[in-house]
Amino acid sequence: MDKPIVYVTRTLPEEQLSPLKEAADIEMWEKEDEPCPRDVLLEKAKTADGLLTMLSDRIDEELLKEALHLKVVANLAVGYDNIDVEAANKHRVICCNTPDVLTESTADLTFALLMAAARRIIEASDWIKQGRWTGWGPYFLAGADIHHKTIGIVGMGSIGRAVARRAKGFSMNVLYHNRRQNSEAEEELGAVWVSFDELLEQSDFVVCLTPLTKETKHMFNRSAFKKMKHTAFFINVSRGQVVDEGDLYDALVEKEIAGAGLDVFAEEPISKKHPLANLPQVTALPHIGSASKETREAMMRLCAENIALVLGEKQPKTEI
Known part of the structure; x- marks a missing residue:
């Protein structure tokens, strides 16, 4: 049986995504410091079961209505004003963030x-x-x-x-x-x-x-x-x-x-x-509030864990 697909909107170290490796096939935007273009995100979301997103990625009705397989969005941040949570709830998509670790x-x-x-x-x-x-x-x-x-x-x-x-x-x-x-x-x-x-x-x-x-x-x-x-x-x-x-x-x-x-x-x-x-x-400063190596890696791991849990039909650790 084919594995679920998870799209990651930045290039992240594979070792921080280890909780996902057995649970899903992972695709990543090829750049670490540049946002995933909107048209690419919209296209990838159509086939993705999970998205690991950044604050610059807008998750809204336009995206959600076409993302027919999407089950979970994990945002690499404690804030989530980039996500229309009400629309996600309507489309039965679970949204997660990364509180506490940062x-x-x-x-x-x-x-x-x-x-x-x-x-x-x-x-x-x-x-x-x-x-x-x-x-x-x-x-x-x-x-x-x-x-x-x-x-x-x-x-x-x-x-x-x-x-x-x-x-x-x-x-x-x-x-x-x-x-x-x-x-x-x-x-x-x-x-x-x-x-x-x-x-x-x-x-x-x-x-x-x-x-x-x-x-x-x-x-x-x-x-x-x-x-x-x-x-x-x-x-x-x-x-x-x-x-x-x-x-x-x-x-x-x-x-x-x-x-x-x-x-x-x-x-x-x-x-x-x-x-x-x-x-x-x-x-x-250029929005570096949580930008220590240790914290950013902990945030990545938490996102990966949340996605793996949802794809495994379990409760995520930090659902919004």
Whole structure:
């Protein structure tokens, strides 16, 4: 009997897909760093029993209605705003993501980005690389302290709690805003729930970790930035579309806030001409929140395991 077919939309190491080798025939897009073209994905989905996808791959009604054999989509991410889950449910396609395995790595990156933005780390490094370091002065590349400041976390899920644990190591006061209060964060870390406006007004660092939904799209807009301290920093490691980028640019240029650290953007990848990337008070990264070798490989294995379980008519580990 023919094996099920699984299409992988990037070239991934075969050893990380080992859970699938006996369960399915695996096909892969031949490039690691370039998205699978839409027309190729649509064609491959027609015969695939499983898809292992990236955030750049749109899984929608157009694809699902033609994917007559498709049983499972495993997304190599904790977020899944690229997947129309309602349409997938209608077509009886199980969707999976990779929560938990990337929590600590993403929290590491989040706090590193906060520190880099506050202490002007990238800018300072560039001074040496560009041969600009010719002297020293009392305010030479002076940034902002992190210790004993107030961090406001929007989206106190598992990554938010991990960021809060790191903040406590810097003697920071932790505020957070969620739709629902998080008793675990409050009991373990002394985090305090406040309204969104209160968080904006009181925080020295506003850290966005909320998922992208209809409610959170552009929640960080001109009105929100006007409520922040002029000395505050905005850090985003969630999704670019939770921010109105034009409003953020204006807030930075007009010095309504001190700076920003951005790992995500509304449309990715961005070019070096992107307005935000050209502001010296912005530390910009190319969406590397979970990009440690160990974590990415764990995410790959989890995707492979989820697909193998569904194809074997078993419950996946992390169904959306």
